[in-house]
Amino acid sequence: MASASWILSLSCPDRPGIVHAVSGLLARHEGNITESQQFGDPDTGLFFMRVEFSSSADRATLEGAILEVLAPFDMTWTLDVAGRRMRTVVMVSKAAHCVNDLLFRERAGTLPIDIAAVVGNHETLRPLAEFYGKPFHHIPVTADTKPQAEAQVLALVESLDVELVVLARYMQILSPELSTALHGRAINIHHSFLPSFKGARPYFQAHDRGVKLIGATAHYVTADLDEGPIIEQDVDRVDHTATPETLTALGADVERRALARAVRWHAEHRVLLDGHRTIVFS
Amino acid sequence: MASASWILSLSCPDRPGIVHAVSGLLARHEGNITESQQFGDPDTGLFFMRVEFSSSADRATLEGAILEVLAPFDMTWTLDVAGRRMRTVVMVSKAAHCVNDLLFRERAGTLPIDIAAVVGNHETLRPLAEFYGKPFHHIPVTADTKPQAEAQVLALVESLDVELVVLARYMQILSPELSTALHGRAINIHHSFLPSFKGARPYFQAHDRGVKLIGATAHYVTADLDEGPIIEQDVDRVDHTATPETLTALGADVERRALARAVRWHAEHRVLLDGHRTIVFS
């Protein structure tokens, strides 16, 4: 039987023998490890592992072996074919820079996602989505309709068997209920600064404060707005000639860059939740 | 007479004719511009200019011409010989990384400062200062003795004709009085994160939050702690394997790097105050 390449990612309470148990089950199925990383977090007492391996065993066989061998370890795990494209919904508002980047990278084959739909609370980005052959769902949101709108989103996510929801400058705060329903599979991107700014028009505040770096943070969505586990951060230099508009434009570049990395790492099962932190086996 | 290289830095309320007035007085004294930058800030209505030029005129002649020509513009200006080393005091506590970097760069000739003294609230760094041939002044600070200690510092700054005070991880908050006395000529360095953290043990907070970047901000000291005009910021990448101790060590690298740049730009008259922002003609 032909050999395939697999990714196994897992976490569990730390104790001796985990790697040995995993490597043993791989060895018994002719698994050859091509890349692997492990980390034990002394603070949370959790152990994390990601292993890419080739094996001619089929999924059922591997899953059976995992269930049997790893049961004692109280483990959270995923097994996936390496390179499989993760079913994704991208949620947008009017700003195109992040979703354009994701659509382009999917088509270029450099981001292992399969964007099943684009959801917008405005119609603005329908042409872009449709150029890339993606269904565009217009789901407007007002204070009154938010519960129904979120129900629509969740129904779509479930009907499309979606594994990842990317908030690509969606500009809407998800309710705690939807955040919880999408726990660990929704990624948001937002601007970040040193120092950070609260409130509206952050690039105007950054300009007013005269910052020399502007940044962006990609993080998992939680009910605690903009405070979810950080996956990736990036910055770019700016100087005194930058206007708030220039800062916004440069910030858009940083945002799309940090988001694309976070999505790629998530889709490659490189990101594992460690309490309110992440382990990123990049 | 031999030609020397000069730096003229200035700011004033914006209006037409400033550059023409400056370039006219330079032209009349055979000044040849080698590097220059100008910027008008539409928010504050201020205009900023830095010009390096060669001229065989002496200082008195140039200053006289500046006073005469630029009087109508309500200008703040400095005229300096390019490359002259700025008289500097470095204030330290126990951490050596920033002061070691400044002392090394001064000796290597890559930082145009002349460190006239190192002031420490502990004796820890005396040997390092003395290895570089610098007088070390031990001025301890307690809650009770702070006013006297600051008076000593200020007396030292004045007696040594000091133009720049660098707080190189001094770890003491200057009083509003001393901050005011050193307005525009004291530079501090502190850690910075996205998001930022308030309170004690910031690298522990950063670790707890799982940040992927750690940073540092060099800024002018004002009575508003850690909120003075930003001169320079920098960051470095970290990952989940970093402990609070590792973050602290990596942070030290970022701190010394941002501080050295800020000090160099200040010493080269490249930094001009624009309200609570800075113009940096780097």
Add this chain to the structure above:
Amino acid sequence: MASASWILSLSCPDRPGIVHAVSGLLARHEGNITESQQFGDPDTGLFFMRVEFSSSADRATLEGAILEVLAPFDMTWTLDVAGRRMRTVVMVSKAAHCVNDLLFRERAGTLPIDIAAVVGNHETLRPLAEFYGKPFHHIPVTADTKPQAEAQVLALVESLDVELVVLARYMQILSPELSTALHGRAINIHHSFLPSFKGARPYFQAHDRGVKLIGATAHYVTADLDEGPIIEQDVDRVDHTATPETLTALGADVERRALARAVRWHAEHRVLLDGHRTIVFS
């Protein structure tokens, strides 16, 4: 009359009085300088200046004044309305990453160019160009037809009144004749490494050599292939897990980033030729 914002960029043999002459003509036309930079290169003996200013004078008046005042300085200069979009042709082959970025940025309003046409030696990128509303010209090139193909390109450039030609991974070497015809108005992007590699399949060579950084260089096209004046360079980190394919994908990100900056700076008249170097007033 309403005030407009202008950009004047110039270079000439260095001598005293240039800035004074320029600022004088601005002052006489109520020009208010908002941003300006000057630099004198001691190696080439050339002086460079870029000034943004507001003035209510019209173009004819300003141009007349420039011609009159600046004649003695043997000056090369351009006068442009700030923010005017530069007429551009983008040349492509099959790789989409650079042209997609340029088209997106033009539409987003963050790159002051007006892409008048996309030229491809393959049909591959026609749909992308047409999605952005751009005429796509398929001009195939073989060893035999190269002179005719280049004549077609040049005719197109002239008929469309094109100011800038961007080789966005065009993968064809321009003849010395076409390079000369497009002197100073054609920008190319190519991969760059430390150390550099000659010959085919550079990302494979980079992988074989185990580089830790991959880079890209945007430069003006000259008859000396890949050796034209450098406008911008950038790099990204890679590690041992990167395959040649991964390196190529990461390299594409660096390429589009460096190219976008170079194009923006050129379109804003921030890049001036200084022999085989560039002055970039970024």
Add this chain to the structure above:
Amino acid sequence: MASASWILSLSCPDRPGIVHAVSGLLARHEGNITESQQFGDPDTGLFFMRVEFSSSADRATLEGAILEVLAPFDMTWTLDVAGRRMRTVVMVSKAAHCVNDLLFRERAGTLPIDIAAVVGNHETLRPLAEFYGKPFHHIPVTADTKPQAEAQVLALVESLDVELVVLARYMQILSPELSTALHGRAINIHHSFLPSFKGARPYFQAHDRGVKLIGATAHYVTADLDEGPIIEQDVDRVDHTATPETLTALGADVERRALARAVRWHAEHRVLLDGHRTIVFS
């Protein structure tokens, strides 16, 4: 018995079962893995592993188990106590920036090396070495005395039981014989550019070419000058105002930064040789 923290690094021809064998021997000695990485290189057919683990077993027990269990794998391995400082000799000429950085980091406790001696072909850096309490050996080198000088160096390295030799801007080319004798345990730092330059005065060539980035490469010393396996690379931005002297000063910063990282990773057994490449488990 108290538990200690260990590092096991190894490489061998790739085949199934390696990780299982290693994790098995760790499990049998109560080893708890805290951080680990594995990589199989499809090009060279080699497998690489680094594992940090805690265990109460003593060195003899662990080494015996490793010899027994890993014998069939034709493995190259090292076992070390985590955090143990590696015995190091630093070789210098007149430039202080790299050795100053290494000495400072050793003292600060952020670099796990124990500098046993500094060797200089000039006396220039004796005071710096002695300030840090290090023996300084002046071993001059001329064309005639090079064989004897290298013999002295090698004798010193052997008598001091040195594990790592750092060429910190030593400015002398090691003979093929000495390069071979120090194979895999000598690290050099040199400037790097895009494009690269051959021959003398590289920063002057870089200036002449108008590069926008300057870089440095830390690599293992081989008989093939400046072409040894790359451990780390870094760059910094420069612009047209930089003189060759400025480039040299900025280059010094990049050099010391890249060198310090390479030395730390080597001393932590994070760097494994993979033919003429390196695997860096950073």
